[in-house]
Amino acid sequence: MISSPFPVLIIVVPLISAFLIVIAGLIKKSLCYPLMILSLSASVLSSLAILNDVLSHGTVHYRLGGWPPPWGIEYVIDHLNAFVALIVSAISLLIGISAKRMVERDFPGKSAYVYCLFVLQVTGLLGIVVTGDVFNLYVFLEIASIAGYALIAIGEDGAPFASFNYMIYGTIGACFYLLGVGYLYIVTGSLNMADLSKLLPGLQSSKVVLMAFAFLMVGIAVKMALFPLHVWLPDAYTYAPSPVSALVAPLTTKVGAYVMIRILLTVFPPSFFIETVPAALLLRWLGGFAVLFGCIFALAQTDFKRMLGYVLIAEIGYIALGIGFGNRNGLTGSILHILNDGLMMASLFLIVGAITYKGGPRKMARFTGLHGKMPLTMAAFVVSALSVVGIPPTCGFFSKWYLVLGGIDSKQWLFVAVLLASSLLNAILFFRVIEKAYFEPSMDEQGVDRKALNPTGGQQNILSNKVKIDEAPLTILIPILIMAAGVLSVGLLSGRIVSGIIRFAIPAHF
């Protein structure tokens, strides 16, 4: 057993700096941003160090307070955790870098509090990933959620109401998860994941275990916005401020997906959700519906950010579908999709942020001629959009490839068809926008009356179109370009990621 301090550093550093940021904000406002970047960088470095340890020595354990498990809380990091922790910390660092200009412009004088919530949210998400204790996971889930409610509520008009609705759904989800933990505790008397995985195989026929399983799954499905429990997502992520939706949207749902994989594969014996209860079947169907529903509803949207919200629901569907196939290729696709989708979605939401930061439009009909105004941003947009569609060599292709292979392996031809059809729908979705941005001349050149094109747009949109739109400042542009490069390079390296990390994250007998 390897013991190293990094599993706890990854959380303690951002947790403490979240409070330091507020204190620093009282003394000197300009200290807050460097402090946030420092703490997020420390998390990235710790997760890199952990990944390195895990790859060379296997699972890393850390006992909080020195109490041996199952009595004490234990942080356990294996290949799956280390992988997800690195994704979460790296993406949040990039978004953190880009947040500076947007936060300082939109919340003058209050940036310290926004940064504090931002870092708390990252703490919660990383805590969910590294912990090896089911109740500790609930606490971190709520830390992340409460920070998320507050961050979403500071957005534009309608944000507090959307955030309240999110809170109602989120609380139901968290309480169901807590009830599930309670039922597991009744039968096993343990809260430690490793201990539970030893005790549960003997108790599979117990009705209490079935109840626990059902509560846990429904609770997590609300948190990861799996169809039909996704209702809170589009509103919450549309009205949230741009840097917040870029952080919350890709990561919260992905961490939820991680928790689901962890519960299904580690806490419960993997045969449980495939054979004992029809959870795999249910996940397949819900995933399939989520994919189709997300894509079709995305087609109906005119607001680009809202469309991304529905695309996100479809992406969650892919992950559920991969888990539901219940074989090695399907699971590989799901875990790889956690990385790919995190990158793609963070990049796309950040691009919307960059466009709106410059006073640009959010309605897709008004994207005309953006290519000439923001060439680098739009290039990054094309790369990420192609990745969502699933065109090689972008990373989105490879996770879909594994998902389709998983479908073929388990002979689920219907769902293979759904996967292929969804690529087609995504192509329609994004090529529409690309066509507008690249091939239609800008409205100013056409001299078309803007009011006629957009009768409900109101005064604000007309005014904003007169603002000179050009590339976003470097602090926003560089993270976007890094993510676009990431989308390409993860695609090219996906073979190595699968054989080096993900292969070990899936139980051996699959």
Add this chain to the structure above:
Amino acid sequence: MEFIIGKYNYWIYICLMMIGFYAMIGKRNLVKKLIGMNIFQTSIILFFVSTGSKKGATIPIVEHGARAVEAVRYINPLPHVLMLTAIVVMVSTFGVALALLMMIYRRYHTLEEDEILGFRK
């Protein structure tokens, strides 16, 4: 009958939970939804506290010099301790929710969901 009376604490927990759940989903006033949320969370506290307690048992403090500890004589303190953490979580959720309601009221001057949705159109 024994099934109902013998485990009445669990039945109360289920009833409370359903009342809270109905208020969260069915009520159209945001404050009533929030009250429902609180009842829902409280019912879960009741459930956890019930799982830890036993009839005729005492608090889990072993007297000085006691040799053999009979587990039957003591209640299980762990679910109660878990609920201390959960109460903190619930209070902070409640606080954030109240702040949200204040923001909503300042913007729309109402807390009826239908009226707010009407404004948003």
